[in-house]
Amino acid sequence: MKPVIHTLYDEAEIAARVESLASEVASSRPHQLLVVAVLKGSFIFAADLVRAMHRAGLELEMEFMHLSSYGAGTVSSGNVQVLRDVESLVKDRDIILADDILESGRTLKFAKDRLLERGARSVKVAALLDKPHHRKADIQADYVGFNCPDKFVVGYGMDMGHAWRQLPFIGYVAGEEATPPRETTGV
DSSP: OOOOOEEEEHHHHHHHHHHHHHHHHHHHSSOEEEEEEEEEEEEEEHHHHHHHHTTTTTOOEEEEEEEEEEESSSSSSSSOOOEEEEOOBBBBBBBEEEEESSSSOOOHHHHHHHHTTTSSSSEEEEEEEEEEOOOOOOOSSSSEEEEOOOSSSSSSTBBTTSSSSSSEEEEEETTTTTOOOOOOOOO
C-alpha cells in the first residue's frame, strides 16, 4: 500500500518564502558571505536560497558540512558526528548556516560553535523549518522559513529512512508510522 503524504507547504509557498529569506539576508549586508549547507537534508533549500541570494544582489561562496545525529532513524541520537567539514577559511567572515530543520538544535549549535571557534565574524542560522517542540540546545534561527508543527516531515530534501527527499513540497506521512518505500541501511 502506497503511503499517503499530506502537504504542509506547497512548492509556491516554499519558493516565495525562500525569496523573502534571501532578501532578509541581503538587507543585513553580510561581509565576505559564506553559506554553509548542513548536509544532507538542506541541499535543496540551500541551493534555492543561494540562487535567491544571487538574485538579491549578494556575492557569496558556498560550502558544506555533513553532520549526522539521526543515521537512518527518525529520532536524533544526541551525538553529532562530522562526516565532512568546511574546507574554506572562515576567519573574519559572516556565515549563514543553512539547514532544513531546527528541532533539537544540537547539530546546529555544534556547527555554529565550531565555526565561531575558527574565528568567523558571525554565524547566523537560516532554517527552512523551525520546530521548537523538542529543543535541547540553546539556539534560535536568525532566519526562519516556516514554523513547523510537531510532525515528522518529508520532502524538499528531508527524508524518512532516506526516502521522499525528492518531493517538491513539504509534507508528513499519514500516521507517521509508515515504512519508507524501500529498505535502507543508514549512514
